[in-house]
Amino acid sequence: MLEENCELHKILIEALLKYKTLDAQEIDMLMKTKSLSAVEMNRERITKERQNKREAAEYRKNHVPELEKPELQKPELKKPELKKPELEKPVLEKPVLKKPELKKPELKKPELEKPVLKKPELEKPQLKKTELEKTSETSLN
Numbered sequence: 001m002l003e004e005n006c007e008l009h010k011i012l013i014e015a016l017l018k019y020k021t022l023d024a025q026e027i028d029m030l031m032k033t034k035s036l037s038a039v040e041m042n043r044e045r046i047t048k049e050r051q052n053k054r055e056a057a058e059y060r061k062n063h064v065p066e067l068e069k070p071e072l073q074k075p076e077l078k079k080p081e082l083k084k085p086e087l088e089k090p091v092l093e094k095p096v097l098k099k100p101e102l103k104k105p106e107l108k109k110p111e112l113e114k115p116v117l118k119k120p121e122l123e124k125p126q127l128k129k130t131e132l133e134k135t136s137e138t139s140l141n
Contacts, residue, residue: 018036
């Protein structure tokens with residue numbers, strides 16, 4: 001296969017060395033014509049077309065005045081307003097219902113019964129009554 005297409009390979013190599021890059025269209029052209037001159041002529045043609053387009057654009061920019069196009073006014077289409085026949089309806093007042101105010105019950109924390117601590121009564125030591133005291137008590141009674 002390499003020997004069969006040896007000439008085509010040489011032409012492609014020469015074209016790449018000369019032009020550095022080839023697009024798909026130029027490669028197809030080389031394979032059909034097997035000539036570098038076809039690629040060169042195609043590149044010249046494309047360059048001239050681009051140059052002509054640039055010159056034409058610049059000429060139009062500098063020499064051809066822009067024509068003011070009159071704005072076409074579109075007629076405004078109005079939709080016919082269709083009025084619905086108004087039937088007399090008695091105005092009914094809607095009763096206003098007041099929501100009863102609900103009071104949230106206050107939740108009290110249950111109080112724990114605290115044990116009542118009583119102070120122990122201390123026994124008072126009884127002193128022996130003297131005879132004088134004994135007699136005074138009896139006389140008072």
